[in-house]
Amino acid sequence: MSGHQHTCMILGDGGRTVRAAMDRIRDKWTLLVVATLAESRLRFTDLYRRLPDISQRMLTLTLKNLERDGLVSRTAYAEVPPRVEYALTETGRSLIIPALTLAQWAIEHVGEMEASRTEYESRRTD
Amino acid sequence: MSGHQHTCMILGDGGRTVRAAMDRIRDKWTLLVVATLAESRLRFTDLYRRLPDISQRMLTLTLKNLERDGLVSRTAYAEVPPRVEYALTETGRSLIIPALTLAQWAIEHVGEMEASRTEYESRRTD
DNA sequence: CCGCATCCACCACGATACTG
DNA sequence: CAGTATCGTGGTGGATGCGG
Numbered sequence: 001m002s003g004h005q006h007t008c009m010i011l012g013d014g015g016r017t018v019r020a021a022m023d024r025i026r027d028k029w030t031l032l033v034v035a036t037l038a039e040s041r042l043r044f045t046d047l048y049r050r051l052p053d054i055s056q057r058m059l060t061l062t063l064k065n066l067e068r069d070g071l072v073s074r075t076a077y078a079e080v081p082p083r084v085e086y087a088l089t090e091t092g093r094s095l096i097i098p099a100l101t102l103a104q105w106a107i108e109h110v111g112e113m114e115a116s117r118t119e120y121e122s123r124r125t126d
Numbered sequence: 127m128s129g130h131q132h133t134c135m136i137l138g139d140g141g142r143t144v145r146a147a148m149d150r151i152r153d154k155w156t157l158l159v160v161a162t163l164a165e166s167r168l169r170f171t172d173l174y175r176r177l178p179d180i181s182q183r184m185l186t187l188t189l190k191n192l193e194r195d196g197l198v199s200r201t202a203y204a205e206v207p208p209r210v211e212y213a214l215t216e217t218g219r220s221l222i223i224p225a226l227t228l229a230q231w232a233i234e235h236v237g238e239m240e241a242s243r244t245e246y247e248s249r250r251t252d
Numbered sequence: 253c254c255g256c257a258t259c260c261a262c263c264a265c266g267a268t269a270c271t272g
Numbered sequence: 273c274a275g276t277a278t279c280g281t282g283g284t285g286g287a288t289g290c291g292g
Contacts, residue, residue: 010229014178015158021232024239026152028265032141044274052140055266060275070242081273082272091238098224098231103136105224106147112217113150116196154285170254181286186255207253208292 024069029054029062031099034088037072038096041087071095150195155180155188157225160214163198164222167213197221 011018025031029051036042036050048059063086066072071092077083088096137144151157155177162168162176174185189212192198197218203209214222 010226010233011158011161011176012233014176015161016179017236018158018161018229018232019154019179021236021239022157022228023154025232026154028145028149028152031148032137032144035137035141035144048274050137050140053142053145055268056275057267057277058265061265068243068246069239070246071239076274082275084274091235091242094235095231098228100136101227102148102224103144105221106144106151107136107138109217109220110143110147113147113195113197116217117194120194120196174254182255183257183287184285187285202254205253208255210254 024065025095027062027065029058030066031095031102033059033062033066034071034092034095034099035103037086037088037092038100041085043083043085047086066092150191151221153188153191155184156192157221157228159185159188159192160197160218160221160225161229163212163214163218164226167211169209169211173212192218 025034032051033047036047042050044059044063047063048054048056051059054062063072063074067074070089073087073089073092075085075087077085151160158177159173162173168176170185170189173189174180174182177185180188189198189200193200196215199213199215199218201211201213203211
């Protein structure tokens with residue numbers, strides 16, 4: 001019984017567990033896709049349209065990873081032309097609040113960060 | 127006044143604003159450093175110890191970027207040996223809740239993701 | 253104690269073209 | 273419509289060693 005571990009409570013094992021999960025959602029598009037699917041299930045092209053800057057390749061990849069991790073379900077209808085719908089699973093929906101919370105923060109504070117960065121750069125010119 | 131834009135409300139401009147801010151915090155260590163500094167201001171070495179897997183280089187880089195973006199303040203005391211303390215700024219503190227919310231989610235659901243992934247892989251062996 | 257410099261491997265991401 | 277295939281690139285992040 002020497003001193004306590006003194007690692008952060010929520011981080012637990014020094015953040016290893018947190019990182020294991022984080023590393024799967026901190027890519028460029030995952031949270032945005034989740035946020036977009038939060039409202040309603042969507043087909044591929046609809047998602048594609050709502051994320052103006054994503055490439056087809058990245059959308060495909062992101063969705064596949066989300067499906068693999070059990071956050072998104074994929075439903076293909078045998079029609080012509082083909083129709084595929086994506087929806088959040090139970091686990092996926094549990095990510096909505098965290099994702100939107102972060103998105104909300106981003107929108108509210110991107111200005112301050114921008115300003116701070118600009119002022120920071122300007123100090124190199126003194 | 128034709129149809130509405132039908133872009134997600136919170137994503138606003140198709141996620142561009144959100145991405146601008148996200149791209150600055152979705153690196154490997156930023157959120158963990160913020161979460162660690164949430165409890166108390168810390169010096170370099172203390173941070174280093176609490177993040178068992180980070181390299182000195184990455185901690186330095188992460189802290190510098192956080193300082194540049196105005197999320198962390200750096201205070202150097204002119205002593206021997208040198209002492210430098212890092213603390214969250216006002217803006218930095220505003221990120222605590224979103225960061226911990228996400229961390230909490232990560233801890234709670236990393237298991238399900240792991241399981242889903244394992245089961246997904248196993249289907250390739252059928 | 254704190255941090256920077258250098259070097260380097262990898263992979264996330266994008267552009268493009270093509271298919272069922 | 274809903275993807276796949278291929279290739280190229282920048283940048284993130286790790287290892288190591290030096291310096292104030």
